[in-house]
Amino acid sequence: MIFRQLYEPLSSTYTYLLGDEDTGQAILIDPVIATMHRDLAEVHRLGLTLAYTVDTHIHADHVTAALEMKRTVGSKIAAPAWDRLPCVDFGIEEGTTFQVDGISLRPLHTPGHTDGHFAFLSAGRVFTGDALLIDGCGRTDFQNGSADALYKSVREKLFSLPDETLVYPAHDYKERFVSSIAQEKARNPRLGGDRTLDEFKTIMASLNLPYPKFIDYAVPGNRQCGVCPPNLPENLAQYCQQMSASPQG
16 A cells, blocks of 8 residues: 655644555545645655545644545545535445545544544554544544543543554644554553543643634534635635645655
8 A cells, every 4th residue: 555644734734645556546634725736746646546535523723625626636525424514425434444445444433522533544554633643632622522532532442453553643743753552552641551531631621722723714614625715814824725845754
């Protein structure tokens, strides 16, 4: 399988490209509209055809490129069925493998950051979205988030995966690329070791994070599979601007 990790610096988002060498079909996990042209250029450079975009959840910090990629290259849109988005071509559910030729994703419903959040297990890698980050996790104070649910998702579902499973999150803010289930179980300061649910809830309640500056635009836009609002303030326009960048990874 062809694998590339791509980075969008404004929202510190990782997009993952998976390609089937035999058929030339590819998928992109969590594509960002700001780096859409960069990502499509990488797909083309590798001699692949984009079959699907796949989002782990409805993002609050960037607009997905799913709809614009569909309009541009004809790729289909896959996203969690939980959110019941009318723009989705394939609704992902736990217990049903998502298969594109030689690319296979095992969906894991991992609510807590959002109620419809999913992680995807594939060939020794788990794409954890915002549920499990490197030495951290996504916040739980909006979009029907729940510290109780996130604790259960990570401790009971993700941490039950084999220790050697590589963890590829949707974000990292310290220029880190990959972790492992063993590493996160041992040293994640929020969820690792013998951290109890009550301790985790106290940590999450004490973060005092600012209200996400792009959420009021990103969430409605992403409920339409990636629409940039016409009334976007100038200081936020770069979150929707389609621009070129160099692939990373």
